[in-house]
Amino acid sequence: MARTGTSRRGFLGAVTNLLMAAIGLIVAIPALGYFWSPLRRRGAAEGAGATFQDAGPLADIPVGPWRLLSLEMVYEDGWKKSRVRQAIWVRRQDGGDQGITVLSTICPHLGCPINWHPDQSQFTCPCHGGMFDTLGQRTGGPPPRAMDPLDFEVRSGRLWVRWQDFKIGVAERVPVRV
Amino acid sequence: MHAAQEQPSQLGFWGQRTGWTVLKQALFLEPLPGGSRWAAAFGSLLLFAFVLQVVTGVLLSMNYAPSVDSAWPSVKFIQDEVPLGAFIRAVHHWGSSVMVILLLLHLLQVFIWGAYKKPRELTWMSGVLLLFCTLGLAFTGYLLPWDQKAYWATKVGLGIASTTPGIGDGLRTLLQGGPQMGNLTLTRFFSIHTFVLPGLLVLLVVVHLYLFRLHGVTPPWWESAEQLKAQEEPFWPKQVLKDGVVSLVFLVGLGLWCYYRPAPLEAQADPSQPYGARPEWYFMFLFQLLRYFHGPYEIVGTFVLPTVFFLVLFFWPFLDRNPRRNPRQRPVAMSLLSLGTVGLIGLTIFAIATDVRMTEPAQAVAKAATPAAEPAGAIQRADVARVYNNNCAACHGVDGSGKQIRAGMPTIPDLTSLAWQMSQTDLEIAHRIQDGNEPLMPAYRDKLSQQQILALTIYVRAFAVISTPPAGPKAPQPAPVTAQMAPIQVYRVYCLACHDADGRGRTARKAMPDLPDFSDAKWQAARSDAELKQSILNGKGKFMLPMKDKLGPADAEQMVAYLRAFRGGKQIVQVEPQLPVVPQPPALPAVVFHAKAPPAMPPPTTPAREETAARTRVAASLYRQYCLICHGTSGRGTEMRASMPTIPDFTDRPWQELMSNPQLVVSILDGKGTLMPAFRGRVSDVQAHDLAAYVRAFGPVRAVPLEVPASDFDQRFHALQAEWNELHRQLQEVSKPARKP
Numbered sequence: 001m002a003r004t005g006t007s008r009r010g011f012l013g014a015v016t017n018l019l020m021a022a023i024g025l026i027v028a029i030p031a032l033g034y035f036w037s038p039l040r041r042r043g044a045a046e047g048a049g050a051t052f053q054d055a056g057p058l059a060d061i062p063v064g065p066w067r068l069l070s071l072e073m074v075y076e077d078g079w080k081k082s083r084v085r086q087a088i089w090v091r092r093q094d095g096g097d098q099g100i101t102v103l104s105t106i107c108p109h110l111g112c113p114i115n116w117h118p119d120q121s122q123f124t125c126p127c128h129g130g131m132f133d134t135l136g137q138r139t140g141g142p143p144p145r146a147m148d149p150l151d152f153e154v155r156s157g158r159l160w161v162r163w164q165d166f167k168i169g170v171a172e173r174v175p176v177r178v
Numbered sequence: 179m180h181a182a183q184e185q186p187s188q189l190g191f192w193g194q195r196t197g198w199t200v201l202k203q204a205l206f207l208e209p210l211p212g213g214s215r216w217a218a219a220f221g222s223l224l225l226f227a228f229v230l231q232v233v234t235g236v237l238l239s240m241n242y243a244p245s246v247d248s249a250w251p252s253v254k255f256i257q258d259e260v261p262l263g264a265f266i267r268a269v270h271h272w273g274s275s276v277m278v279i280l281l282l283l284h285l286l287q288v289f290i291w292g293a294y295k296k297p298r299e300l301t302w303m304s305g306v307l308l309l310f311c312t313l314g315l316a317f318t319g320y321l322l323p324w325d326q327k328a329y330w331a332t333k334v335g336l337g338i339a340s341t342t343p344g345i346g347d348g349l350r351t352l353l354q355g356g357p358q359m360g361n362l363t364l365t366r367f368f369s370i371h372t373f374v375l376p377g378l379l380v381l382l383v384v385v386h387l388y389l390f391r392l393h394g395v396t397p398p399w400w401e402s403a404e405q406l407k408a409q410e411e412p413f414w415p416k417q418v419l420k421d422g423v424v425s426l427v428f429l430v431g432l433g434l435w436c437y438y439r440p441a442p443l444e445a446q447a448d449p450s451q452p453y454g455a456r457p458e459w460y461f462m463f464l465f466q467l468l469r470y471f472h473g474p475y476e477i478v479g480t481f482v483l484p485t486v487f488f489l490v491l492f493f494w495p496f497l498d499r500n501p502r503r504n505p506r507q508r509p510v511a512m513s514l515l516s517l518g519t520v521g522l523i524g525l526t527i528f529a530i531a532t533d534v535r536m537t538e539p540a541q542a543v544a545k546a547a548t549p550a551a552e553p554a555g556a557i558q559r560a561d562v563a564r565v566y567n568n569n570c571a572a573c574h575g576v577d578g579s580g581k582q583i584r585a586g587m588p589t590i591p592d593l594t595s596l597a598w599q600m601s602q603t604d605l606e607i608a609h610r611i612q613d614g615n616e617p618l619m620p621a622y623r624d625k626l627s628q629q630q631i632l633a634l635t636i637y638v639r640a641f642a643v644i645s646t647p648p649a650g651p652k653a654p655q656p657a658p659v660t661a662q663m664a665p666i667q668v669y670r671v672y673c674l675a676c677h678d679a680d681g682r683g684r685t686a687r688k689a690m691p692d693l694p695d696f697s698d699a700k701w702q703a704a705r706s707d708a709e710l711k712q713s714i715l716n717g718k719g720k721f722m723l724p725m726k727d728k729l730g731p732a733d734a735e736q737m738v739a740y741l742r743a744f745r746g747g748k749q750i751v752q753v754e755p756q757l758p759v760v761p762q763p764p765a766l767p768a769v770v771f772h773a774k775a776p777p778a779m780p781p782p783t784t785p786a787r788e789e790t791a792a793r794t795r796v797a798a799s800l801y802r803q804y805c806l807i808c809h810g811t812s813g814r815g816t817e818m819r820a821s822m823p824t825i826p827d828f829t830d831r832p833w834q835e836l837m838s839n840p841q842l843v844v845s846i847l848d849g850k851g852t853l854m855p856a857f858r859g860r861v862s863d864v865q866a867h868d869l870a871a872y873v874r875a876f877g878p879v880r881a882v883p884l885e886v887p888a889s890d891f892d893q894r895f896h897a898l899q900a901e902w903n904e905l906h907r908q909l910q911e912v913s914k915p916a917r918k919p
C-alpha cells in the first residue's frame with residue numbers, strides 16, 4: 001500500500017510505524033524489567049544453603065547405621081519467611097566426632113530422594129534404579145556421580161549441617177546457588 | 179473475502195496462507211468521511227489505557243496473593259522489594275483513575291457529536307455496558323490490597339448494594355462470598371477483577387468496535403455531505419498517527435506522574451481500628467449524595483437515583499429520537515448533559531472539599547518517591563497498634579486507661595496519666611514489657627521481638643500526649659491529669675528522694691537546710707492544709723519543684739493527708755520491694771532440642787539473660803525512687819537545674835566521657851558536691867554499679883523529652899534502641915567487678 005501511495009503518505013506511514021514502535025517499547029521495557037527481576041535478584045538472596053542448621057544432638061544418633069534426619073531452614077520467600085525441611089542421611093561410625101558422614105538425599109541423576117535399604121546394605125534411588133554403596137559411592141544405574149556429601153560441624157555435642165543443592169545430571173559436583 | 183480477486187503470486191508467502199492483506203484492507207484502510215480527527219482519538223486512547231491496565235495487572239498478579247493474610251504483605255513486597263514494583267503498581271493504580279476520566283471524556287465527546295443516534299444505538303449501549311464493567315473493575319480492584327481504605331470502602335459499598343429492594347441482602351452475600359466480609363470476599367473479588375470482568379470487557383470491546391466499524395465513524399455535524407466526501411482519508415496512517423501521538427503523550431504523562439507519586443498504601447485492614455471510611459474519588463459523588471437522604475429516604479440515594487440514572491443513560495438513544503446532531507438543535511439533550519455533568523462534578527468536588535476526617539489514616543507508604551528506609555519506620559507504627567491491640571488492650575484498654583479492669587486489678591497503671599508517665603523512664607517501660615510484673619502482667623520477652631517491645635514503649639508514651647485535647651488555637655502545657663497512682667506511689671516517685679522514707683529528710687538536709695521534718699509535731703501544727711497544698715502544687719523555696727503539672731488539686735489534697743500521717747514518726751514508707759538478684763551459674767539450656775522441630779521463636783531465656791533482666795528492673799526502680807526527681811526521666815536534669823546549676827546532663831557526651839565508671843559509683847555511694855546526697859546504706863554496692871550502668875545508658879544518644887508528638891516515632895525508636903543496647907552493654911561490663919566478693 002505504501003508502494004502505491006504518495007511519497008508524503010509513505011513518509012507519514014513510516015512515522016506512524018515508528019511511533020507505534022516507540023509506544024510499544026515504552027510499555028515493553030518496564031514490563032520486561034519487572035518480569036525479569038528474579039534473574040537479577042539472584043545474587044542478592046543467599047538462600048538456604050549459606051548457613052549451618054541444627055540437626056540435633058549427636059547422642060540421638062546411634063553409632064553404626066545410617067539415620068535419616070531432617071533439617072529445617074528458613075529463607076526469604078517474597079514477603080514471607082518460608083520454612084523448608086530437607087532430609088539428610090547421617091552415619092556415625094564411632095563415638096566421637098571423627099567418623100561422621102553426612103550425605104544429601106537428592107539423587108544426582110534427576111533429583112529423586114534416595115532410600116537406604118539395610119537388608120541390601122546399599123542406597124537405591126526409586127526413580128531409575130541408581131545404586132550406591134554404604135559410603136555413598138556409585139555402584140550402578142544412571143547417576144553420573146556419587147551421592148553428594150554435605151558440610152557439617154559438631155558444636156557442643158550437636159550436629160550442624162549446611163544444606164546445599166548440587167547440579168543434577170553432571171559428573172562434576174557443582175553447587176547450585178539458590 | 180475478496181482474496182480471489184488478487185493474483186496468488188502478488189499475495190506473497192504469507193498472504194496466500196493467512197489472507198492478512200484482506201484484514202489489512204478492512205482494519206486499516208477503511209475510509210473516514212471528513213478525514214482523520216483529533217477528537218476521534220479518545221476511543222483509541224481509552225482502549226490503550228485498558229491495554230496498559232491489563233499489562234500492569236498481569237505483572238502485579240505475578241507477585242500478589244489474594245488471601246487475607248498475604249494480600250497486604252504481598253502488595254508491600256511489590257511496593258518495596260520488587261524491582262520496578264512500585265512503578266508498575268503506581269501505573270496500575272493511577273491508570274485506573276485515568277481510565278475513568280478518559281471514559282467520561284469519551285462519553286461526553288460521543289454525546290455531543292450525537293454519535294449514538296440511529297443506526298448507532300447499539301454501539302452506545304455496548305459502550306454503557308463497558309462503563310459498568312470499568313466501574314466494576316475499579317470497585318473490585320480497589321479491595322485487593324486489603325488495606326484500611328480498601329476494606330472500609332468495600333464494606334460501605336457492599337452495604338449500599340444491600341439496600342437494593344428485595345434482593346439486597348442476597349446480593350451482598352453473593353458479592354461477599356459469605357455472611358460477612360473476609361477471605362472469601364477477597365478471593366471472589368480477585369477472580370471477578372482478573373477473569374470475569376476483563377473477559378466481559380474484551381467481548382464488549384469487540385462488539386463495540388465491530389459495530390463502530392460497521393457504521394463508520396460519525397462525522398462532525400458542521401460539514402456537509404460533499405465536504406465529507408471530498409476530505410475522505412483512510413484510517414491508516416493519519417488517524418493512527420493522531421491516535422498514536424495522543425497515546426504517547428498520555429503514556430509519558432502517566433509515567434512521569436507515577437514516577438513522582440507512588441501509589442498509596444495504608445495500614446493493613448483492621449476492623450477493630452476506628453477509621454473514617456471513604457470511597458475512591460470517582461465514587462465520592464455517591465458518598466455526598468447519600469448525605470442528603472436519611473432514614474427511610476436513604477434508599478432514594480443508594481438505589482433509586484443511581485438506577486434511574488443508569489437506565490436513562492443506557493436507553494438514551496431510544497429516548498432521544500431527535501435526528502439532528504447539531505448541539506444547538508438539541509436543547510433537551512444538551513441541558514440534561516450539562517445538568518448531569520455539572521451535578522456529578524459538583525457533587526464530587528463538594529464531597530472532597532467538605533470532607534472532615536475524624537482520624538488521619540496511618541500511611542504505610544511515604545509520600546515522596548524516596549527509597550524505603552530501614553526497618554524501623556512508619557510501618558512499625560502501623561504494626562504496633564495491632565501488636566498493642568492483640569497483646570495489651572485486653573487489660574490496659576484501647577485508650578490505655580485500664581479503667582475497665584481496675585476494679586479487679588487496682589494497681590494497673592493509667593497510661594494516660596501524665597503523673598505515671600513522668601515517673602517512668604523509657605528504659606523502665608521497655609523492661610517492664612519485656613519482664614512483666616508477676617503475677618498480674620505477663621512477660622513478653624518470648625512473645626514479642628525486641629523491635630516490637632521497643633516500639634510498644636514509644637506507643638505507650640504516646641497515650642499521655644494524645645489523650646490531652648488541645649485547648650484553643652495554641653495547645654498549652656497539657657492539663658494536669660488525675661493520677662491513678664496511690665499516694666504511696668506518688669510519694670515514692672516524687673518525694674521520697676529528698677524527704678526520706680520517714681519524712682524526716684535527713685539525707686538531703688545537708689544540701690537543703692530548709693527541708694522540713696514531717697515527723698515534727700510542731701512543724702505539722704504550724705502548717706495549715708491549704709498551705710501544704712499550695713507548697714505541693716506550686717513548689718516551695720529553692721529546691722522543691724511545683725507538682726501542678728503532674729497532680730491535680732484532688733491528688734494534692736490526698737498527698738496532704740498522707741503527709742499528715744508522718745507526724746510523730748508514725749509512718750514509714752516502704753521502699754519498693756527488691757527481689758535479690760542471684761547470679762546464676764552458666765548451665766545447659768533447659769529446653770530440649772528435637773531433630774525434627776527446631777525452635778521457631780527467638781531463643782528462650784538463658785539464665786544470664788534473666789539475671790540481666792532482674793538487675794535492670796532493680797536499677798530502674800531505684801532510679802525512679804531516688805534519682806528521678808532531680809535528674810529527670812531523660813537524665814538531663816532540666817527541671818532542677820535552676821536550683822541546682824551544677825546538676826549534670828547524662829545525655830551530654832563530654833560529661834559521659836569525663837566520668838569514669840568508678841567515679842560514677844563513688845558519686846552514687848558517697849554523694850557529690852553539696853547537693854547530691856550519699857546513697858550508701860540505701861543501695862548496695864552491686865546496685866550502685868548497676869545504677870552507674872543505667873546512667874551510662876542515657877548518653878550519648880539524645881533522649882527525647884515527653885512532649886514530642888508520636889509522629890517522631892522513628893527518631894524515638896532509634897534513640898530508645900540505642901539506650902537499650904547501651905544499658906545491656908554497660909551491665910555486661912559492670913558485671914565483672916561487681917562479682918568480686
